Every structure is written in C-alpha cells, then in structure tokens.
Amino acid sequence: MSRNITRAVAALTATVIGLSPVLGGTAFAAEPHAPAPVLTRAGLDPALVAGRGARVDFAEQEAERALTDGTVLGPDRTAYTLPAEASGRQAVRLTPGQYVEFVLPSAANAITVRYSIPDAPSGGGLTAPLDVTVNSRDRSTMTLTSQYSWLYNQYPFSNDPNSGLLHPDWWITECSCVPAATTPAPVIGTPFRPNHFYDEQRLLLGRKYRAGDRIRLTVPAGSTAAWTVIDLLDSQLVAAPKVELAAANVLLFGADPTGRRDSADAIDRAIAFARRTGLKVYLPPGSYQVNRHILVDDVTIVGAGSWYTVVKGRQVDLATPAPDGSVHTGVGFYGKDASAGGSRNVHLADFAIEGDVRERVDTDQVNAIGGAMSDSTISGLYLHHTKVGLWFDGPMTNLRVTGNVITDQIADGLNFHTGVTGSVVSDNFVRNTGDDGLAMWSERVGNAGNTFDHNTVQSPVLANGIALYGGTDNTVSNNLIADPVREGSAIQVGSRFGAEPFTGQLRISDNTTVRSGTYELNWKIGLGALWFYALERDIAADTRVTGNAFLDNTYNAVMLVADWPVKDRYSITNLHFKDLRIDGTGTSVLSARAAGSATFENVDARNVGAVGVNNCGTFHFTPAGSEFALTDLGGNDGGGTTGAWLAPWELPNTITCDDRPPVVAPPAPSPW
Incomplete structure (x- = not known):
C-alpha cells in the first residue's frame, strides 16, 4: 500500500x-x-x-x-x-x-x-x-x-476504500458536477464518503x-x-427455548443444528411433510446453514426463539443472472412470486435469519423475507445482515408483520412494493438500515389500506425512517423515529420513484420524531422531520397530520418541496395539521418551497430558531404573495426567537423566504 x-x-x-x-x-x-x-x-x-x-x-x-x-x-x-x-x-x-x-x-x-x-x-x-x-x-x-x-463512494456504494468513482459519468451528488465535463476534473480523494x-x-x-x-x-x-x-x-431477560412437540421437527428430516452441513433440503422435506399432515414445522435450538431461498406456501414454521434458533447462510454467486436480474442468492424465506399466484397462509415465528450481504446490488433478491404472502403472519424474528429485512412484491393482501427486530441491513428494513393491501406492520424495532427503515412504494400498482403502527426506527444511514411513495388510504401512527443521517427525514411523503398518486386519505397520527430534519447535502438546505416532496406528481390526497410530536429538529419540523424543474407544474394541497407539539427547531416550524395550501389547528411550538414559517412558495415572489397559502383554524401557540410561530402577518401567504437561515441549536427536549 x-x-x-x-x-x-x-x-x-x-x-x-x-x-x-x-x-x-x-x-x-x-x-x-x-x-x-x-x-x-x-x-x-x-x-x-x-x-x-x-x-x-x-x-x-x-x-x-x-x-x-x-x-x-x-x-x-x-x-x-x-x-x-x-x-x-x-x-x-x-x-x-x-x-x-x-x-x-x-x-x-x-x-x-x-x-x-x-x-x-x-x-x-x-x-x-x-x-x-x-x-x-x-x-x-x-x-x-x-x-x-x-x-464508500457513490450509490450503490463500494466495499473498497481505495476505489475511484464508481460512475465517473454520473453527476456527483453533493457537489453537482460531472467529472468528464469539468476542467480540470475534480480530485476525489480516497477513502471517499x-x-x-x-x-x-x-x-x-x-x-x-x-x-x-x-x-x-x-x-x-x-x-x-x-x-x-x-x-x-x-x-x-430471554425466556427459555420454546418446544413444539406436535410438529415436523427438521432434525428428523436431516437438518444439521451445528451449521456444518447445509440444511436447506432437509427444511424443504419438513415443509412438504408438514403440508401433507397439517403440522407445523419446528426448528429446534441450533444454527442451520441455508444458502438459498426456502419457498414457503400454506405452512407454519416456528423456532425456539430468535436467540436460540438461527438460520444462517453465505451469499452465493450465481453462474448466470437469474430472470429477475439477481447475480447472487442467499438465505431467505420467500413466498411464491405474485405472477405465479403468490403464497397464502404462511406463518413464520421465533427464529433468527443471519445473512451474509456485504454490498448493495439492487437487482439481487438476497432479502431475509421476500415474495408475495397473503393472509400470513411474520412475528418474533431477528433479521440481520441481509439486503432488506422484508421486501414484498404484490399484489398481495392481509399480511401481519409484528414484533420483529430488523437491524444492520444494507438497504431497507421493510418495503411494501407494489399492490400490498390491507396489511399491518406493528411493534417492529428497526435500527441501522442503509435505506428507508419502513416503506410503502406504490410503483406501477398502488398500495392501499395499510398501517405502520407502533414501530421504532433508529438511525437510518441513508433516506428516511418511514417513507410513503404514493398509495391510497394508508396510515402511519404511534411510531418513534430517531436520528436519520442524510438524504432523508423521519417521515417522507414523496411523489417519486415512479409511484402511483396519493389518493383517498392519508393519516399521519400520534408519531414522535427526534433529532430529525437533516441537512440535504445536494440542495444544501435543511429538511423537515416530516417532508412532503412533489417530484413527479401533485400531492393532493386528504392528508391529516394529527397528534404528532416533533422533538429536537435539526432544521425544520415540516418541509414542503416541489423540485425546482417542476415547481410550476406540481403542488401540495389538502394538508391539515392539528394537535401537534413541536419542541425545538434549528430553523422553522414550516418551510414551504412549493405551491399549495394547508390548515393549522392547535399546533403548539417552542424553542423555534428562526421565523416560524419560511414561505418561499415557488420563488416567483409575486406582488400577491407566496404561492403557498396557510389557514389558521385557531389554537396555534408558542414560538421562539422571532415571536409567535404562526403570526397574523404571515397569513395567508406572506413571503418570508430565507433560503438558508442561521441555525439555532435547540435545547434538549423536556416534558411539555
């Protein structure tokens, strides 16, 4: 060296x-x-x-x-x-x-x-x-x-600290330049990012x-x-191992609990026997080597508890890419593909899945749980070192994901991708994801009637704690989201990534965020703990933001943005904020960088570092005021260094635009 x-x-x-x-x-x-x-x-x-x-x-x-x-x-x-x-x-x-x-x-x-x-x-x-x-x-x-x-390096990142740019012809995020088009080309040191x-x-x-x-x-x-x-x-205090006597015990079908021999075929045999006899499959305490997907349909698989039963495998290179574009495979429990009808009546509980994913390849299906699973439950799992903890490609319906721990993923913790309906994700603990902690992504087919409730998401390294990309009648409630690091917020409502529009009702209620509202390294501005982003469509669903607490916000509590090239095409409307508590903002309570409108009722704020409403609209600065209008429905109290956060003179659309206001670090949160 x-x-x-x-x-x-x-x-x-x-x-x-x-x-x-x-x-x-x-x-x-x-x-x-x-x-x-x-x-x-x-x-x-x-x-x-x-x-x-x-x-x-x-x-x-x-x-x-x-x-x-x-x-x-x-x-x-x-x-x-x-x-x-x-x-x-x-x-x-x-x-x-x-x-x-x-x-x-x-x-x-x-x-x-x-x-x-x-x-x-x-x-x-x-x-x-x-x-x-x-x-x-x-x-x-x-x-x-x-x-x-x-x-290191550019998305989707590298394991080599000494490599040059992964994509020399791309725009380099965070410096807005193309090396080949710049004279002289910028010197990118190593290790890079x-x-x-x-x-x-x-x-x-x-x-x-x-x-x-x-x-x-x-x-x-x-x-x-x-x-x-x-x-x-x-x-x-971990309870004693769980025992299932009336079950298809994988040891009887040749599984090796020491992890020295591959147990995938033995688990397949146990699943086939259990389906014929109506029994559960039981994974006793042990470490089971599995280096491929286990296909699950109409079966219940239970372990002795995630501290005792570990299904662990290495990432395997494929000789030729799979039809879905995967170049690797690895340990995972997968429902049938939706195009083949998907799986139903799958129940997975009380074991750990330990993957071996050390790089991000977006086409790879190397997730702990995947495929399509309707009328199914997933509970008590510990998911570690896979690409995504749970990635579901619908159409599928009526899935319950409860009480799982999902940590140290290369990408998302969980993603409802296309056509997931009537499903609930609750009481899951998610920490250290490389992308969104929990996401609903309505690409091509909308997600509808789903709920993310009582989950904790901590320290997503990239992107958001909870992200909603399109969809109908979805709810985000009673969650705790902390410490997003870059290019994201605690909660994002985004019209982007080819998502279907937001329609029906969107409910964001009774969540708490802390130390959120990151610095957007590309735009060089501070985001909000709650971020609405109109990039590819209007955001116009009936959106109710109620009962939330936004604590110790690095910049804004709420930010509304239409990307600059489309700011005169797309708007953000039909927003209603009620019964919020905002304790500490480095800058504003609300930063509006889009056309549209919102109502506010009983929104209490304190320790606000800059003007309460940073209203830039679409940056045309017309004599009629900003293109974003605010309606005061009463009970909006408190403020900070510049007075009341929602002052009469700011209504309905006074231009109060300060693109990069000074940041006043708020004090630590305290009881209200």
Whole structure:
C-alpha cells in the first residue's frame, strides 16, 4: 500500500473516531462506583415517548451515560461521521485497555452491543475481541467484526476504500458536477464518503443476573482494532427455548443444528411433510446453514426463539443472472412470486435469519423475507445482515408483520412494493438500515389500506425512517423515529420513484420524531422531520397530520418541496395539521418551497430558531404573495426567537423566504 493511501486511511480514521476538533471529544476518568443506570428510548427519557414506538422486551442504555475511561464522541449530526450514525448522536471511543461499564436496570441474561471498529486498509473488514465481564468475575469474549459495515463512494456504494468513482459519468451528488465535463476534473480523494459504520452483536450471558449487577465492556490489550466505539447496550431477560412437540421437527428430516452441513433440503422435506399432515414445522435450538431461498406456501414454521434458533447462510454467486436480474442468492424465506399466484397462509415465528450481504446490488433478491404472502403472519424474528429485512412484491393482501427486530441491513428494513393491501406492520424495532427503515412504494400498482403502527426506527444511514411513495388510504401512527443521517427525514411523503398518486386519505397520527430534519447535502438546505416532496406528481390526497410530536429538529419540523424543474407544474394541497407539539427547531416550524395550501389547528411550538414559517412558495415572489397559502383554524401557540410561530402577518401567504437561515441549536427536549 502506498504511503499516500496509508495517510488517507489514517486521516479517515482520525476524522471518524473523533480526533478531529470538528467532532469534539471529552475524556472521562474512571470513578470508583458505577452511576445508576440511565434508561433511554431512542436516546430520550422514556417519559417523552410514552405510548410511541415498538413495545420491546429490552432496556436501552447509551454508552455516553455509563461509566467509562474512554472518550465521548459528539454530539454531531454531520454526515459521514461516527457520532452522526450513533443513537442520540453520541458514542464512546475505547482504545485497548479502556472500558465502558453499564448497570443492569432489571434482571437480564442477554445483551446486545452496538459498536464500530475500523475497516481493513483495503476494505472487507477485520475482527477484534471485546471482553465482557459481569460483576468483575464472570468473563466472556465477543468477537466483533467490521465485515458488514464501512461502505464508500457513490450509490450503490463500494466495499473498497481505495476505489475511484464508481460512475465517473454520473453527476456527483453533493457537489453537482460531472467529472468528464469539468476542467480540470475534480480530485476525489480516497477513502471517499465512508458510511454505515456500525454493527451489533448479541450475547447470551449463560445465567440470569439481577438489577444492579455491572456489565463491563473492555477492549483487551493487544486488540487488533486500534479503537472500538460503543454506542449502546440493550439488556433483556430471554425466556427459555420454546418446544413444539406436535410438529415436523427438521432434525428428523436431516437438518444439521451445528451449521456444518447445509440444511436447506432437509427444511424443504419438513415443509412438504408438514403440508401433507397439517403440522407445523419446528426448528429446534441450533444454527442451520441455508444458502438459498426456502419457498414457503400454506405452512407454519416456528423456532425456539430468535436467540436460540438461527438460520444462517453465505451469499452465493450465481453462474448466470437469474430472470429477475439477481447475480447472487442467499438465505431467505420467500413466498411464491405474485405472477405465479403468490403464497397464502404462511406463518413464520421465533427464529433468527443471519445473512451474509456485504454490498448493495439492487437487482439481487438476497432479502431475509421476500415474495408475495397473503393472509400470513411474520412475528418474533431477528433479521440481520441481509439486503432488506422484508421486501414484498404484490399484489398481495392481509399480511401481519409484528414484533420483529430488523437491524444492520444494507438497504431497507421493510418495503411494501407494489399492490400490498390491507396489511399491518406493528411493534417492529428497526435500527441501522442503509435505506428507508419502513416503506410503502406504490410503483406501477398502488398500495392501499395499510398501517405502520407502533414501530421504532433508529438511525437510518441513508433516506428516511418511514417513507410513503404514493398509495391510497394508508396510515402511519404511534411510531418513534430517531436520528436519520442524510438524504432523508423521519417521515417522507414523496411523489417519486415512479409511484402511483396519493389518493383517498392519508393519516399521519400520534408519531414522535427526534433529532430529525437533516441537512440535504445536494440542495444544501435543511429538511423537515416530516417532508412532503412533489417530484413527479401533485400531492393532493386528504392528508391529516394529527397528534404528532416533533422533538429536537435539526432544521425544520415540516418541509414542503416541489423540485425546482417542476415547481410550476406540481403542488401540495389538502394538508391539515392539528394537535401537534413541536419542541425545538434549528430553523422553522414550516418551510414551504412549493405551491399549495394547508390548515393549522392547535399546533403548539417552542424553542423555534428562526421565523416560524419560511414561505418561499415557488420563488416567483409575486406582488400577491407566496404561492403557498396557510389557514389558521385557531389554537396555534408558542414560538421562539422571532415571536409567535404562526403570526397574523404571515397569513395567508406572506413571503418570508430565507433560503438558508442561521441555525439555532435547540435545547434538549423536556416534558411539555
């Protein structure tokens, strides 16, 4: 490796681990006694998000609030940095010999550690140990890896930190230039745009520990990793393995629970027997190697619990591309394709799927769950290291996706893609996706009558927490969305990606967002925690935004945009905002960069950093005012540095356009 490349990798490491003054960092000396545990949800006091998000059985503790002799990174929301991708925008960096110690808030026998370690200089990751000690006595070692993190370069990204531009003829997002058309061509250094730094790992502790017991994570001396960043620890009390006696046990059909032999054919045989006899298929505790899709239709498959039953496989290169364009296959449970009638009466529960996806290939079907499944349920799964946790291509109807944990995906957590109707996604926990956490994408065929309810989405590295692209009569309710990093918002309503129009009713109710409203690196403006984007059509469905809380917004709480080339063609209308609480905006409550209209009732705001309504309309600045009109239905209170957020002089369409207002960082959220 050349000295220049070595210096580049060293400079990258220094930047992302917080040695750069941009990231900050504070050293903490060890204390004789660990502090009392500080429980959080999405980095917040749980009281601030009561009733919102997934109802989970684990307790979250942020590393920066625990006892440590390491260095706290952040807070920082700047893309391509470790703090920005951390929960709560802070984490703790440890060097060999340093530790972070947590106090259990309740009985537990299992932990999940979210962490980052460096990439190998030539990409592809490395492994490093992390010692886990309970009460200074019981010790085990986790083997951390960066093989599933550290992506670089342009979309859809590369694993090679030393590669040149993936698409030299493309516009380079975030600098708006074409290298071949620029004299001289811009110098793109390597590594270029590192991201997706974090991974997580689970560990059964071997026994039950009590509230007040201390779990210390220590980087051992001589670790292969120059540094280890700990973001958080989740602790929980995992129940004993579930047993299904009256079932087709896969062991009886030749499955290998040690994972040494491939068990795909044995699972197929168990499924065939179960369908003939009306039994369930049971996956006892073990690790089952599966390196292809398992086709499921009219069958129930259950495990002993996601901590005990793991279906794990490697990504396999296909000799020739599949008809759908896939160049790889891998572990996954798939319904039949919709063109073949789809699958029905599929029920998957209580096991883990561990993939081996380390790169993003958009044509690949290397998702944990896929195909079409009507009248089906998916619950209690742990989905890890696949491309998308669950990707459904309809038409299909009446699917229930409940109580799953979906983490460390290369792309989306879940996507209803085309023609999914009458389905519910609830109580799912989604963290560290490489694209939208949860999405409804009505490409070619509309999604209708679906609900995303009581889900938690944390730290999507790219795009949105929850995204709606077209559709009819859909609902997003009672969700908790935190810490989107770039090119997205907590919730986006977008007419884009070839989506069918929004029609009927759209309900966005009783959600909480926090530390959202990112900086759009291409437009160089701040977005909103809730983002309406009219790119390919009008957005004109009856849209009711009710009962939501937008907390600690980096820029705006709500943004309405029609892209510049189409701003005189498409508008955003029929919007109704009611009973909202907005606590902290770096800039405005509402930023309107489109034609259209909206009503506001009982929208309370405080700690507003700039003018309450940044109303640019379509930037024609006509004597009649902005092309976006606001109607005050009463009860709109509060404001910030410039007075009432919705002042009489702003109505109905006063031009108050400040394209890039100064940002005033809001205080931490507090009880209303």
